[in-house]
Amino acid sequence: MPTATDTVAAGDLGPLTTGDGTPLKTALARATRRARLKALFLVAPLLLFVIVTFAVPIGQMLYLSIYNPVFSDNMPRLSSWLRAHDVTEVPGEDAFKALVLDLTEARANRTHAQVGTRINYERSGATSLFKSTARKIKKIKGPPYKDQLLALNEEWGELHLWTVMSRAAAPHTAAFYAQALDLSYDAEGDIVRAPENRRIYGHLFLRTLLLSALVAGLCLILGYPAAHLLASLPLKYSNLLMVLVLLPFWTSLLVRTTSWITLLQSQGVLNDMLVSVGILSDDGRLELMYNQWGTVIAMTHIMLPFMILPLYSVMKTVPKDFVRAARSLGAGPVTAFLRVYLPQTVPGIGAGVLLVFIISVGYYITPALVGGSSGQLISNQIAFHMLQSLNWGLAAALGALLLGGVILLYWLYDRLVGVDNMKLG
Amino acid sequence: MNIQRSSEPTGTDDPATGGTGASVRFENVQKSYDGETLVIKDLNLDIARGEFLTMLGPSGSGKTTSLMMLAGFEPATHGEIYLNDQPINAVPPHKRGIGMVFQNYALFPHMTVAENLAFPLSVRNMPKAEIAAKVARALEMVELPDFGSRRPAQLSGGQQQRVAVARALVFEPDLILMDEPLGALDKQLREQMQYEIKHIHDNLGVTVVYVTHDQAEALTMADRICVFDQGVVQQLSTPDELYEKPANSFVAQFIGENNRLSGHITDIQGGECRVDLDGGGSVTALAVNVAGTGERATLSIRPERVVLVGPTDDNLANRLTGRVEELIYLGDHIRVRMTVAGNRGFVVKLRNDGERPSVKVGDTVAIGWQAADCRALDPIDA
Numbered sequence: 031m032p033t034a035t036d037t038v039a040a041g042d043l044g045p046l047t048t049g050d051g052t053p054l055k056t057a058l059a060r061a062t063r064r065a066r067l068k069a070l071f072l073v074a075p076l077l078l079f080v081i082v083t084f085a086v087p088i089g090q091m092l093y094l095s096i097y098n099p100v101f102s103d104n105m106p107r108l109s110s111w112l113r114a115h116d117v118t119e120v121p122g123e124d125a126f127k128a129l130v131l132d133l134t135e136a137r138a139n140r141t142h143a144q145v146g147t148r149i150n151y152e153r154s155g156a157t158s159l160f161k162s163t164a165r166k167i168k169k170i171k172g173p174p175y176k177d178q179l180l181a182l183n184e185e186w187g188e189l190h191l192w193t194v195m196s197r198a199a200a201p202h203t204a205a206f207y208a209q210a211l212d213l214s215y216d217a218e219g220d221i222v223r224a225p226e227n228r229r230i231y232g233h234l235f236l237r238t239l240l241l242s243a244l245v246a247g248l249c250l251i252l253g254y255p256a257a258h259l260l261a262s263l264p265l266k267y268s269n270l271l272m273v274l275v276l277l278p279f280w281t282s283l284l285v286r287t288t289s290w291i292t293l294l295q296s297q298g299v300l301n302d303m304l305v306s307v308g309i310l311s312d313d314g315r316l317e318l319m320y321n322q323w324g325t326v327i328a329m330t331h332i333m334l335p336f337m338i339l340p341l342y343s344v345m346k347t348v349p350k351d352f353v354r355a356a357r358s359l360g361a362g363p364v365t366a367f368l369r370v371y372l373p374q375t376v377p378g379i380g381a382g383v384l385l386v387f388i389i390s391v392g393y394y395i396t397p398a399l400v401g402g403s404s405g406q407l408i409s410n411q412i413a414f415h416m417l418q419s420l421n422w423g424l425a426a427a428l429g430a431l432l433l434g435g436v437i438l439l440y441w442l443y444d445r446l447v448g449v450d451n452m453k454l455g
Numbered sequence: 456m457n458i459q460r461s462s463e464p465t466g467t468d469d470p471a472t473g474g475t476g477a478s479v480r481f482e483n484v485q486k487s488y489d490g491e492t493l494v495i496k497d498l499n500l501d502i503a504r505g506e507f508l509t510m511l512g513p514s515g516s517g518k519t520t521s522l523m524m525l526a527g528f529e530p531a532t533h534g535e536i537y538l539n540d541q542p543i544n545a546v547p548p549h550k551r552g553i554g555m556v557f558q559n560y561a562l563f564p565h566m567t568v569a570e571n572l573a574f575p576l577s578v579r580n581m582p583k584a585e586i587a588a589k590v591a592r593a594l595e596m597v598e599l600p601d602f603g604s605r606r607p608a609q610l611s612g613g614q615q616q617r618v619a620v621a622r623a624l625v626f627e628p629d630l631i632l633m634d635e636p637l638g639a640l641d642k643q644l645r646e647q648m649q650y651e652i653k654h655i656h657d658n659l660g661v662t663v664v665y666v667t668h669d670q671a672e673a674l675t676m677a678d679r680i681c682v683f684d685q686g687v688v689q690q691l692s693t694p695d696e697l698y699e700k701p702a703n704s705f706v707a708q709f710i711g712e713n714n715r716l717s718g719h720i721t722d723i724q725g726g727e728c729r730v731d732l733d734g735g736g737s738v739t740a741l742a743v744n745v746a747g748t749g750e751r752a753t754l755s756i757r758p759e760r761v762v763l764v765g766p767t768d769d770n771l772a773n774r775l776t777g778r779v780e781e782l783i784y785l786g787d788h789i790r791v792r793m794t795v796a797g798n799r800g801f802v803v804k805l806r807n808d809g810e811r812p813s814v815k816v817g818d819t820v821a822i823g824w825q826a827a828d829c830r831a832l833d834p835i836d837a
């Protein structure tokens with residue numbers, strides 16, 4: 031063929047060029063640039079929206095996990111002293127002078143409580159220490175500051191307090207991550223594992239991952255046959271069934287969760303029925319709500335559509351002929367399923383499991399409502415620190431770790447199964 | 456042409472003849488999907504061992520359905536199907552040992568070509584070495600020896616087709632079903648594959664049931680052709696018989712080019728009948744499928760059996776005149792479309808042998824044919 035030989039010949043001579051001698055690559059880039067710019071222009075509003083409402087706030091939030099200027103802003107003198115000195119013992123008069131001056135000013139600005147709270151993150155009791163000291167700070171009229179302050183409250187003479195303040199003096203801190211990982215600083219400022227009774231988050235992360243995996247697994251087991259039925263029924267039935275699958279999306283999450291409570295609580299419909307039939311005795315009622323089971327049951331129900339939809343969309347594209355071919359070649363129903371049908375639905379399984387797992391890992395409302403204390407997930411702690419304790423730094427650190435974990439899992443999935451293999455819809 | 460097997464023109468072989476080495480037998484099989492309409496009305500069919508039988512028919516006539524019942528993917532609503540004289544209605548598909556080639560090949564996309572071929576062997580728990588040998592031989596047979604490690608998606612349509620055939624054959628079934636296996640290929644490749652499939656059939660001696668709605672394909676490949684329409688076997692014959700001796704108007708019209716003339720019968724005598732045409736004139740025809748004197752009938756005449764007659768020829772039983780409407784030059788012959796006895800689509804093929812009479816559009820010419828070339832069949836409203 032003439033074109034083929036031409037191309038080969040030109041290839042031998044060097045880079046391809048167009049008629050006027052421009053390199054082909056340049057010409058192609060020029061020709062496609064306009065089209066790309068136009069496409070970019072069309073998606074610009076969405077891009078802007080995503081950046082303004084999603085990327086920027088999340089970025090800022092995540093930054094809070096390593097940046098907390100409360101102490102350094104409101105206690106400037108003490109902060110600069112602490113930054114300039116190594117705290118290996120309770121410091122002398124200089125530091126106390128700076129502390130008193132800063133506290134006086136902070137009281138005038140009404141920021142002393144914030145400062146106390148910041149220290150309280152790492153040393154409990156600090157909030158009240160700062161409050162009570164600030165209240166009486168006017169009594170200290172001049173040097174010696176250290177002695178007067180120690181007279182007001184002996185806690186000011188503790189090294190641990192000073193090491194904590196010395197770390198807080200730098201606006202950038204790893205303290206929140208340390209706390210989120212159940213680590214803490216000892217009196218010498220070294221990182222150690224937190225005492226047994228204060229290790230909460232590691233356990234909670236683990237529980238979150240396990241329960242999410244359990245929910246994803248249950249969704250797969252329940253959703254796979256349903257999706258298959260949906261994909262193989264004639265259209266008029268499958269449409270109806272699809273409506274039923276999607277029904278949960280149309281009812282409020284709260285309503286659904288509440289109905290689970292009515293159904294499953296120890297005085298609920300299910301238990302009443304089992305008791306009245308005689309399967310359970312009245313004091314042997316199943317505890318299905320306000321514990322892990324409550325979380326698992328309700329979340330499985332909520333997540334089911336997220337499993338069924340990707341599975342369905344994959345199964346829809348698997349022609350009936352494949353299983354028939356397998357059967358005609360001598361494979362029994364089970365073999366045909368395992369060796370021919372199942373492998374072809376892997377993209378749907380991957381997408382469904384990943385989707386359910388990732389949504390579950392960050393789920394918050396349902397565990398809060400039906401999880402009791404043993405069914406709480408990490409997001410409930412994040413919410414707690416966002417809304418109640420107002421420790422945004424810790425909340426952000428927990429959130430960042432969660433995000434990191436999910437990205438890690440996604441990466442692993444990509445390595446093992448391949449994201450190209452995934453089909454979401 | 457030699458006719459190897461003769462058969463009943465209506466295609467309903469007598470089912471009561473017992474196990475006589477037939478590979479497949481359908482006995483009074485009916486099929487309905489919805490409980491309201493019968494897709495297969497009453498199928499009786501014997502397929503001999505080693506035969507290449509083609510099912511031919513218009514879309515929706517029940518070809519695939521018959522094949523699916525044979526393969527075991529659709530239950531027969533009524534009747535019994537026998538495979539090697541064993542009733543198989545209750546046998547699940549994987550125990551029937553029937554090879555099947557699907558229209559879109561149904562090669563497993565997640566397996567390589569070699570794994571696809573090994574599949575039927577490995578589910579039979581054959582030792583690995585034996586599997587490898589058989590797979591290699593099968594690839595050899597379809598002339599793809601170096602393609603074992605490829606995925607189906609990396610093959611061309613024709614290559615996929617060959618792999619599908621090889622996969623259906625590799626476990627050595629003695630019956631192969633093919634449902635429009637060449638439908639997705641272009642004309643040239645299709646003709647080549649027709650030849651290759653036929654070749655494989657001749658070499659291996661397997662029984663093949665082959666579904667197509669391409670009549671040329673059916674005529675070239677089959678030992679016998681089973682013509683379906685609306686769930687009924689219209690005719691089961693060898694290709695030449697089907698073309699030359701259609702049993703009814705549907706077959707005459709469906710297979711090859713056909714001229715139809717309608718009229719009513721005035722006389723039947725010794726296998727021949729006299730028919731008065733609606734458009735005027737009267738002809739003698741073979742009484743093949745007629746109800747009786749006074750009833751309506753449709754005549755069928757192949758275009759190549761009609762000749763232009765000069766005023767001196769008088770050895771033709773039938774003579775009519777036609778008005779030339781259109782001439783189409785086709786090299787070796789010329790198609791003349793004319794109006795004959797009210798039929799505006801009457802076609803005559805003139806051989807381009809240098810002696811052809813010159814005709815022009817608008818001429819009125821005399822045409823004629825032998826009584827033996829004209830078959831009186833069941834009436835249809837033209």
Ligand SMILES: Nc1ncnc2c1ncn2[C@@H]1O[C@H](COP(=O)(O)OP(=O)(O)OP(=O)(O)O)[C@@H](O)[C@H]1O
Binds near residue numbers: 514515
């Ligand atoms: N699964 C099914 N459910 C209901 N009706 C069906 C089904 N499969 C086929 N039919 C109907 O049965 C009739 C015969 O279908 P079949 O597929 O056997 O035709 P066919 O001869 O193979 O046609 P084609 O040449 O188009 O493949 C058609 O009217 C079709 O609508």
Ligand SMILES: [Mg+2]
Binds near residue numbers: 518519520634
């Ligand atoms: Mg079909």
